Amino acid sequence: MSSPMPAAIAVKERHEASQTSLAMTAFFAILVRDLVVTRREIVSFLLQAMMQPLFFLFIFGKVLPGIGLAAGGFAGLLLPGIVSLSGMLAAIQGVTLPLVLDLGFAREIDDRLLAPLPVWMVAAEKVLFGTFRGAFASACIFPMAVLILGSSYSVRTDRMGMLILMILLNGLVGAAIGMLIGTLVQPQFISLMFTLIFTPLIFTGCAYYPWTALGHIRWFQVLTLLNPLTYCSEGLRYAMVPPTRLGEVPTLDIRIVLAALIVGFAACFIAGTRTFHKRVVS
């Protein structure tokens, strides 16, 4: 029967909005929700993200060179690694930890899943938000470095664009990995996974040593290439460490770095949105 629908009168103006604009509105509203929630816990977020880099910079950048156990130039090589490591950990945690609540017993994410946007965009919002957290944590390292290291290092300023790009890519990769971990691991095993994933990630990611210096331990040098953090740390070294009298400080080829990070992000993001979908739609 195709008689005119009385209900059409009641259909609101908002129903005429296109599906794309509905989805985008919902996407940004959910992003605002995450930012509002983060602003409330900014102190604990900063402590969580900053404690480790603070002590690392102090011990490895100040104390060890000070007592002659590390070369003076070490701080300059260490700093890019700390920037990438802090950003990546903050991005991973920024996605994984909220997911435990969201997908837990109370399923607090349901209200967002019922918003007028496709499920994959709910996952994408989480990744974007995690990227922000990662980039913010990375950025916080710079003023901290000024305070702790003082003038014992310098950052080149002619590759600012690459520096910003690397910080964002670092956050994106971390957030996509966080989505994978958060959707694959059952909540009760999350803290165990942090140990099992973070420890090798931290120590094989070339954060505390430059990749090119590993030439003498070839097997380890190859092994580090499996860790996405290696590419972030090397990319940031490329963007931050000023040339010495001997010329540019050698790093992993920046083209390889960019290609690896883009491919790595795409793979983790696609896999992560799939596992997310599996968790929220039965």
Add this chain to the structure above:
Amino acid sequence: MTSAIEVRELRKRYPQSKTDAVDGVSFEVARGEVFGLLGPNGAGKTTTIGVLTTAVAPTGGAATIAGHDVVSDQILVKQRIAVVPQRSNLDRSLRVREILTFHAAYHGVPRREREQRADALLGELGLGERRNEKVDRYSGGMAQRLMIARALMHEPEVLFLDEPTNNLDPQSRLFLWERIQALNASGLTILLTTHDMDEADRLCHRIAVMDYGRILVNDTPSELKKLIPGGNVLELHVQAEAAARQSLLTRLQQIAGVSKVEEVRGANEEQDTTSYRIYAAEAGALVGAAVQATVAAGARVHDLSVKNASLEEVFIYLTGRHLR
């Protein structure tokens, strides 16, 4: 005019399950109707709601909300529906009022409008004084009311209520029933699941009785009650050995005027009591004959009562089981 909800041959089999949780269900809900899915736990009610609200992917059949397919038109479906789940899924990172305003923001309601609406609904549902708290301190009844307020924030066309009064105290239940009726009076289509007969009888225009993933009957409460042959039921609880039970069943069936006798399992926890439901036009007149049959079979009468047609009787008649 398209129906508010249309379900055709819907099927859902969860991975690693050998049976269909929803096994070929079809029904239609008109706009402005209150429709009830009634059945015991595990009957497939919540899975059916899950498919209609895009949380469960169907493995067969089709369903539409206001003409929009729940699989291929999810954005348009989500825009038109609201869900109040069985358990609280309130966003505990937000404050009470924010739960409402953010929900509306997700649905694109402009700021001024969503703030006015949140305040109005909080007042209406008696939550106005605690708007800036977090929900951790909310009682079950308050969380339920807040979830209803949240559901109404984007002015949905179809409201899904999954066991809305489960675990509520009698006062909250009454309050909720009144709200549901008022909402329906304002034109909202409502689909609710329940295993509370009173609730279904009182609220629903039509009821589908579900069991094992199928709809057994689908009709108005008054039509459903007519299903009971003869109209009322004599319920007989006896203490009897296995042999006596068999003999008693035969004797009861032979009483003149009896249209059906059922042995009801699991009604009592003590193992040696068994219940019989004797359907007849005038069940009250059979009391004497039923007692005689019991004694003759070597069993002892434990309890005996005459029940008038209610949805509970209808359900037991259809499934041979009590609801709870």
